[in-house]
Amino acid sequence: MRLIVLGGPGSGKGTQSKKLSEHFGIPWISTGDVLRAEIAADSTLGQQVSETLAKGELVSDRLMISFIRKRLQQTDAANGWILDGYPRTAFQAEELDFFLDSLNTQVTYAIWLELPTHSLIERSENRAAIDDTPDALRRRIETLAETTIPMLEYYDYRQRLLSIDGNQPADDVKRENLTGIR
Ligand code: AP5
DSSP, X not given: OEEEEEESTTSSHHHHHXXXXXXXXXXXXXXXXXXXXXXXXXXXXXXXXXXXXXXXXXXXXXXXXXXXXHHHTSGGGTTOEEEESOOOSHHHHHHHHHHHHHTTOOOSEEEEEEOOHHHHHHHXXXXXXXXXXXXXXXHHHHHIIIIIHHHHHHHHHTXXXXXXXXXXXXXXXXXXXXXXXX
């Protein structure tokens, strides 16, 4: 099982990825969590991306692609994974498929958690992570519309897109995910 979870800020990508990771026994790879951990550790990567995250902008495709390529070649990822927050641009999506082709595999489903903007804002405000300031949140929602939503066509065209109503209790979202995956 090779799953991608896509959605806006606060849409529940992390919440659902954790549930699906436990259900299928596959690693949960959250690019946002990895980047925040690098910033907290003040690593070279963390220093490179901290300003970008604080502004709510996307980290460069070059950095993200390089990270994902390495991560997906680790042994725990050999039999499946769930990517939370990756890909986020059409270029990342195309490059991921290109890379998976070279490994003779492919994405099983791209799950799109659909929520109205006001729910994204409410959930993110309640959570208040380092990149949940009003300006960064506004920018993250703009970025979602500019780069992530256009990317959905890519998976829809390849008949791998699973659109899920994310605006319901987390266990109901999980149930809808599992129904769609089967
Ligand atoms: P990322 O961490 O992916 O941020 P995000 O998209 O803004 O999403 P969040 O982590 O804020 O929320 P979530 O959807 O995981 O929701 P959660 O489950 O936590 O990325 C951060 C930044 O890193 C980006 O802005 C960018 O700069 C960079 N980045 C990451 N990936 C990148 C990439 N591929 N390319 C370039 N840059 C990249 O839930 C949120 C809250 O809602 C929680 O409090 C939760 O308890 C609650 N909740 C969840 N589900 C429900 C429910 N069903 N009902 C009620 N409450 C719920």
